[in-house]
Amino acid sequence: MSSYGQQFKIREVSPIVQELVAEGVQEPPGQYVVPEQDRPAAAFSEMPEPIPVVDLSRLSADSPDELAKLRSALENWDLFLAVGHGMEPGFLAEAMKVMREFFKLPLEEKRKYSNIVDGKKMSWDGYGNDLVVVENQVLDWNDRLSLLVEPESERAYALWPTQPPSFRDILCEYTVRCRGVANLILQKLAKLLNLQEEYLTTMLGEKSLTQATINYYPRCPKPDHVLGLKPHTDSSLITVNFVDVDVSGLQLQKNGIWYNVPIVANALVVNMGDLMEVVSNGFFKSLMHRVVTNAEKERLSLVMFYVLDPEAEIELVPELVDDKRPRRYKNMKTKDYLAKFFDTYATGKLAIDSMKI
Numbered sequence: 001m002s003s004y005g006q007q008f009k010i011r012e013v014s015p016i017v018q019e020l021v022a023e024g025v026q027e028p029p030g031q032y033v034v035p036e037q038d039r040p041a042a043a044f045s046e047m048p049e050p051i052p053v054v055d056l057s058r059l060s061a062d063s064p065d066e067l068a069k070l071r072s073a074l075e076n077w078d079l080f081l082a083v084g085h086g087m088e089p090g091f092l093a094e095a096m097k098v099m100r101e102f103f104k105l106p107l108e109e110k111r112k113y114s115n116i117v118d119g120k121k122m123s124w125d126g127y128g129n130d131l132v133v134v135e136n137q138v139l140d141w142n143d144r145l146s147l148l149v150e151p152e153s154e155r156a157y158a159l160w161p162t163q164p165p166s167f168r169d170i171l172c173e174y175t176v177r178c179r180g181v182a183n184l185i186l187q188k189l190a191k192l193l194n195l196q197e198e199y200l201t202t203m204l205g206e207k208s209l210t211q212a213t214i215n216y217y218p219r220c221p222k223p224d225h226v227l228g229l230k231p232h233t234d235s236s237l238i239t240v241n242f243v244d245v246d247v248s249g250l251q252l253q254k255n256g257i258w259y260n261v262p263i264v265a266n267a268l269v270v271n272m273g274d275l276m277e278v279v280s281n282g283f284f285k286s287l288m289h290r291v292v293t294n295a296e297k298e299r300l301s302l303v304m305f306y307v308l309d310p311e312a313e314i315e316l317v318p319e320l321v322d323d324k325r326p327r328r329y330k331n332m333k334t335k336d337y338l339a340k341f342f343d344t345y346a347t348g349k350l351a352i353d354s355m356k357i
């Protein structure tokens, strides 16, 4: 088995949340109920200042103001909103429509693409939901379809839906266009680190893994008792997320406070992941975030995780280590980190903590 198709042992297969909702549950089943102190209702606050919206077309033309905005966004929030990315609103709306149609298919159809292998293991790729790894795990109110899109040679097409018919084409097009966006962002991040512009794009080479995940959060009759996704950081260098225009849900944590990430129409939400924190020796921080649900509307997000080559070591940039700023993270192979991520996510712990020196 190639290291791209990693599989992980699971305890049990959790129910598809969309089915629970279709059956008309009024109370989320116990497995989904978050302990009182971690519930979302007590939490969210107004942002003390807006999150910078960075215009990528200006960034690409080397605007110093735009670069300063990017720097400030990452220093304060570990995330920014990106406009001027060149993907037309019509294209993005079409992509979301097609992705949403997949979730509207009958369960038997979607199950053809299940991420469960032999009832005991789960692969990153495929349709399913939260992975049950430990006893008494609190489950996410979320179903998802996750597919490796790069390297192209590693795609498991058997798990790519054939319905709706335009699914494949649109995901392929989104992959190419989003890769262009990611490369531009990585060039400018390298600049902020005083590295050559191509440093990070070279690091994210041909063998690097890109995972597309379409998250589907059904309505929840008791949104204050569950989480769409529990608090986590991403197992990526960077994550590029396109969210529903009219349903909020993504929240970020800063200094112990949860804030709603605002929605800006047709903007991409870009955040730093664990691998970027490690590679940059902590100059950039991996974003702590979670997703809340609501009683009225389902929500969809289309997320691209830019990960490194699974077989390669996660290489901390030597130029970012010196006497004043010693090395903060241990060496680890990307695939070992990913295996760790899988286990720790389920328990609400952070994989990156095990790499800190």
Ligand SMILES: O=C(O)CCC(=O)C(=O)O
Residues within 6 Å of the ligand: 213, 215, 229, 234, 241, 243, 249, 250, 289, 291, 300, 301, 303
């Ligand atoms: O749904 C969202 O907006 C965020 C999704 C997310 O954090 C993830 O898939 O890791």
Ligand SMILES: [Fe+2]
Residues within 6 Å of the ligand: 232, 233, 234, 289
């Ligand atoms: Fe995430």
